[in-house]
Structures are given as structure tokens and as C-alpha cells.
Amino acid sequence: MAQKQIYLDYAATTPVDLTVFKKMQPYFFEQYGNPSTIYSLGEKASQAVENARGQIADFLKCSSNEIYFTGSASESDNWVIYGVIDKIWEQENKKSHIIISSIEHKAVIAPARYHEKNNLAELTLLPVNEYGLIELTELEKAIKNNTRLISIMYANSEIGTIQPIREIGELIRKINSKRKEKIIFHTDAVQAVNYLDCNVQNLGVDLLSLSGHKIYGPKGIGALYIKKGTPIVSLIRGGGQEKDMRSGTENVPGIVGLGEAIKKVRDCKTKIQSIKKLRNKLITGILKDIPDSQFNGSLGKRLPNNAHISFRGAEGESIVMELSQRNIFVSTGSACASNSLSPSHVLTALGLSHEQSHCSVRFTLGKHTTNNDIDFVLKVLPGIIKRLRKISGK
Amino acid sequence: MYSKKVIKHFQNPSNMGKMKNPDAVGKVGNPKCGDIMKLYIKVKDNKIKDISFETMGCVAAISTSSMITDMAKGKTLDKAMKISYNDVAEELGKLPPIKMHCANLAVKALQKAIKNYGCSKATTH
Missing domain, CATH: 3.40.640.10 (Type I PLP-dependent aspartate aminotransferase-like (Major domain))
Structure with missing residues (x-):
């Protein structure tokens, strides 16, 4: 199926x-x-x-x-x-x-x-x-x-x-x-x-x-x-x-x-708390299960639906494509995924290194996001990062 | 955006991983987007007997690395030196124009490994 x-x-x-x-x-x-x-x-x-x-x-x-x-x-x-x-x-x-x-x-x-x-x-x-x-x-x-x-x-x-x-x-x-x-x-x-x-x-x-x-x-x-x-x-x-x-x-x-x-x-505003809860679950789950992952930006002064994470040794576009093969759609600030081949100006302005931007993924949730969705992402993501790290030797 | 063959190589790359006791290594970095490629070779009778890669990079960087190892394996060093980025792209079906530099990176990594092999031989003998 x-x-x-x-x-x-x-x-x-x-x-x-x-x-x-x-x-x-x-x-x-x-x-x-x-x-x-x-x-x-x-x-x-x-x-x-x-x-x-x-x-x-x-x-x-x-x-x-x-x-x-x-x-x-x-x-x-x-x-x-x-x-x-x-x-x-x-x-x-x-x-x-x-x-x-x-x-x-x-x-x-x-x-x-x-x-x-x-x-x-x-x-x-x-x-x-x-x-x-x-x-x-x-x-x-x-x-x-x-x-x-x-x-x-x-x-x-x-x-x-x-x-x-x-x-x-x-x-x-x-x-x-x-x-x-x-x-x-x-x-x-x-x-x-x-x-x-x-x-x-x-x-x-x-x-x-x-x-x-x-x-x-x-x-x-x-x-x-x-x-x-x-x-x-x-x-x-x-x-x-x-x-x-x-x-x-x-x-x-x-x-x-x-x-x-x-x-x-x-x-939709009534849904804000549940979206935030799912977002926090996603962040906590990733940081717990995937070593060398780094949360970017402020947690407090942040939209409740946004999570932004860098995975050392795994490039963003490759992560996006791997997730896409599993019908999960996210985005990246990696230079490889941009038409200009330069990293996102936003991430650079935050002081993220070229490599951190290169390895970054943005997850943004919405009113249709379910607990099962987050569970599934948390289930498949560690394997994806592991495979890409194996390819990169990092 | 990517051809089926590119995705196939991305999902199941050939000759992936670090090599034990390689005869030479070619390491290149992409100044444009920051990808890094490492190609390991073992040479016997002037031919590439074994080859493998490690690549930190995008879908195209991983697929072109995989493809060039397939193409170079068994070739004489002279012939392997002549593989062009167009050859790699053609073998993969098609690469988006903005990703052609990834094929070029793979070519440069292979050429560097072969050159390094030549240098190491010159010093040993």
C-alpha cells in the first residue's frame, strides 16, 4: 500500500x-x-x-x-x-x-x-x-x-x-x-x-x-x-x-x-496549541534519536508550526529527496536546492556556517498534521540520515 | 527534476564507502555549493581494479559519484582520464543544467585520484 x-x-x-x-x-x-x-x-x-x-x-x-x-x-x-x-x-x-x-x-x-x-x-x-x-x-x-x-x-x-x-x-x-x-x-x-x-x-x-x-x-x-x-x-x-x-x-x-x-x-487559532505540541514532539524526537542534529533559531520567539534542524554530514537536498520517496514533503535551505547555488541568506544572517545551512531541513506543520504523521517521520528519519552519513563518510 | 536513473543511483549507489588501503585518493570540494567528494582507487596493470567513493552532497552529487565509479571500473588509467562530465550526464539519462557542475566534480575527483596515483608511483620507484 x-x-x-x-x-x-x-x-x-x-x-x-x-x-x-x-x-x-x-x-x-x-x-x-x-x-x-x-x-x-x-x-x-x-x-x-x-x-x-x-x-x-x-x-x-x-x-x-x-x-x-x-x-x-x-x-x-x-x-x-x-x-x-x-x-x-x-x-x-x-x-x-x-x-x-x-x-x-x-x-x-x-x-x-x-x-x-x-x-x-x-x-x-x-x-x-x-x-x-x-x-x-x-x-x-x-x-x-x-x-x-x-x-x-x-x-x-x-x-x-x-x-x-x-x-x-x-x-x-x-x-x-x-x-x-x-x-x-x-x-x-x-x-x-x-x-x-x-x-x-x-x-x-x-x-x-x-x-x-x-x-x-x-x-x-x-x-x-x-x-x-x-x-x-x-x-x-x-x-x-x-x-x-x-x-x-x-x-x-x-x-x-x-x-x-x-x-x-x-x-484555526484554536488549533495552535495542538500544532505546537506536535512540533515540539518532532523537535524532541529528532534531537533524541539522531546524534549530531542541531536545532536552529529561537524556540520561544518562534511560530508554533516551524522546526528547523541541521544534520551534520547529510546534505539537505538529499534528505528532502529521501523523504519525498516516502511521500513526506519538507524543504531545505541548502545551496544545492537553490537556483543560485548559494545557501539561504536567512541562515547565513543567523550565523549558521555554510555546512550547517547545507545540512538543514525545515519542517512546517499545519492544521491537517496528525500525531501519526509525526510518528512516521520520527520512524523513518533516523535511517535516512544514517544512510546519507554512510555515503558521506561522516 | 531528476531522471529515474539519477534517483536509482541516489537510492542504491554503486561502490559506496571508504576503501581500505587504496592506491590513491582524489578529494575535491565544490566551491559553488559546498559538496565534497572523495574517490578511492586501486590500480593493477595500469587499469582501475577497484574504485569507491564517499560524497557529502546532493542527489546529483551522489548519483554522479556512483555513476563515474561504474564507468571507470576496469578502464585503463588513460581511458578513465578521458571520461568527461558530459559522458557522466549522458549515462545518467539527463541532469538538470544547474547540476552539471556535480558531474564535473565527479570527473575532477577521478582525475585527481589518477594523478595522485601517478605521483605516488613516481616517488616509490
Whole structure:
């Protein structure tokens, strides 16, 4: 009998929740109207879009007018970095300074680097400690007179580290109260939505990116919260959708799915403790049964579903492939598995050696993970590591 | 991503493990991604009589190591020196372009072992 599929890569993507899918379905076949049209078919689509906007606003505790739909969280992140800096150029003709952490998603790092390369902005990459946390004092020291944008991700996708967004928000609020040219604060909350408080008032953020497919919603849909009054230029110019900020006919089924998925996040929150328990069982089991395995990052300030472990002498891509042969799906930060053939910038920033990154595996659990899944992984993993170590002679 | 043959060699590699009293060893590291390969050879009558490997690396690194040991076994040193990374990749069916450097690593390890054998012979005689 074929072994049941064990999916432990929920940080990469999640399966669409069945109720979410059912809510989306009519918008492919029956309610297919263009939301910009005025007849009833179009109006129904438009209502569905506005309903979803309201669901997201409810979740983030903001006004519906502050929610903008995008094609992905990467798009939201890009929009922030390009849009804020462009707006400041446009309004003040000044070169701004951007601060981001060194473990941001590439969707933040790459556009920020683009600005730096083209002399459009100055850039500071804030270091993190061995747990992947930024230090508030370091952030404060990095702020300059022309600092206008700070982007710090809420929870890291690879290592699961949770940054002190609320404290950063508080710090920026304090600094902003004493200066005319305000600092805009953005957080990429893609990995955080399932597990953490995303009340934007509590967090003190001006901008927040999120994604549908990480929260049991569809792929190809994201959103950006833009606090009223935040300087940012439109992303896509054209037909004037999304209050003239992001043109293009709305992805109605995707938007409906995102709204429904975010509404369902609250139900999933009851599962957090059981996910955490399984995650801890996985970590304890691995460290007990597999010698020379090392847990990476912080255990306390970490998403409840993330485990990240290095196995000395066994390369990550090989481990992923071995597990895949047994229908277990995980991911790795090894250079061998990346298109650039360089180790994950996140692991390097944490101070992991090249070899530790090379031998690392990320397990991310989700709401469908069972105790049996974890038992099975714990049963097969020691043999896999042993075999690969035999091949490597380590 | 990987061909069936690559996976086959990864799962059941030939000539795997450290060799006792090898005539020569070729050790190479991959500057690109950090893989490490070690090839052990025993030589008789100018032919590779026995060969084995140890590889710390990805699926492609392990499969190409396994494949090159199969290809080199029994060959004269001259012929073994001429095995190219394309030959290794072809024998494996296909390698993703980004993994071609793994085949090259296997070739370099074999060539280094053979060269080291030549040097050790020069010093003994």
C-alpha cells in the first residue's frame, strides 16, 4: 500500500480549505461579471469584492478603504518598496534611507537593492542575532535623518522567528512624534496571519502585506494594508481599479477566497496549541534519536508550526529527496536546492556556517498534521540520515 | 527534476564507502555549493581494479559519484582520464543544467585520484 502523503511544508503553501473553495466556485461560473460594470451581474461581483475587503479589514482592525488587493504578497512587498520611495521623490525630490532586516523575504530585499543600485535610496540591512531577532537598540542606532521607510517581517518563513513588531511600532511612533518627515513602517505578515495578532492598531504599522495561499486560501491573491495618508504611488496604472492604486480587473474568485480564508483563521487559532505540541514532539524526537542534529533559531520567539534542524554530514537536498520517496514533503535551505547555488541568506544572517545551512531541513506543520504523521517521520528519519552519513563518510 | 536513473543511483549507489588501503585518493570540494567528494582507487596493470567513493552532497552529487565509479571500473588509467562530465550526464539519462557542475566534480575527483596515483608511483620507484 502506498504510504499516505505527509505534507510538512505549510510555510511554502497550504491546501485550499474546502469551505473557502466552495465560496469561490460561483465566481468562476455563475457570478463571473466584471466588478466595474453597472448591471446586476457586475454589481454582484463588486459586492463580493467589497465583502472580502470587509473581512480582511475586520481581521486587521482597520477600515475597508485601507485594504488593497494584489496578485501576491511579493507584489505587495514590491509595491511598498517602490511606491513609498517614489512618492517621496515625487513630493520632496529627496533621496530617502530604507532600513530592512537582513532576513527579509527576497520580495523586500530585491527591490530595496534595486533602489540602492540605481542611487534612488540608501539602504541599511539590519543584522540579526543567532536566534534571528533584530535588536531594538540596533534599529534605533540605524535610523538617520533621511530614514523614511522601515520594513521588518513579522515572522520569518524559514526559521519561524517572530520579530517584536509592536515594540518597533512603538519606537517609530515615538521618533515620529519628534520629526516632521515621518518614517513609514511596513511589515510582511505573510507567515504571521495564521498564528499571531495582526491588529494593525496594536502593531503600529502603516503597511502590512499578506497572502492567500499561506492561510488555506488560493494562490495568486495577496493584499496590502495601506494606512490612510501613507505616501505611496499607484502600482499599476490603467483602468483605475482599487481606488486608482492597482489597476487591472479584479481576481474575484481569488479575492472571495482570501476573504473567506482570513475569516477562517480565527477557527484555526484554536488549533495552535495542538500544532505546537506536535512540533515540539518532532523537535524532541529528532534531537533524541539522531546524534549530531542541531536545532536552529529561537524556540520561544518562534511560530508554533516551524522546526528547523541541521544534520551534520547529510546534505539537505538529499534528505528532502529521501523523504519525498516516502511521500513526506519538507524543504531545505541548502545551496544545492537553490537556483543560485548559494545557501539561504536567512541562515547565513543567523550565523549558521555554510555546512550547517547545507545540512538543514525545515519542517512546517499545519492544521491537517496528525500525531501519526509525526510518528512516521520520527520512524523513518533516523535511517535516512544514517544512510546519507554512510555515503558521506561522516 | 531528476531522471529515474539519477534517483536509482541516489537510492542504491554503486561502490559506496571508504576503501581500505587504496592506491590513491582524489578529494575535491565544490566551491559553488559546498559538496565534497572523495574517490578511492586501486590500480593493477595500469587499469582501475577497484574504485569507491564517499560524497557529502546532493542527489546529483551522489548519483554522479556512483555513476563515474561504474564507468571507470576496469578502464585503463588513460581511458578513465578521458571520461568527461558530459559522458557522466549522458549515462545518467539527463541532469538538470544547474547540476552539471556535480558531474564535473565527479570527473575532477577521478582525475585527481589518477594523478595522485601517478605521483605516488613516481616517488616509490
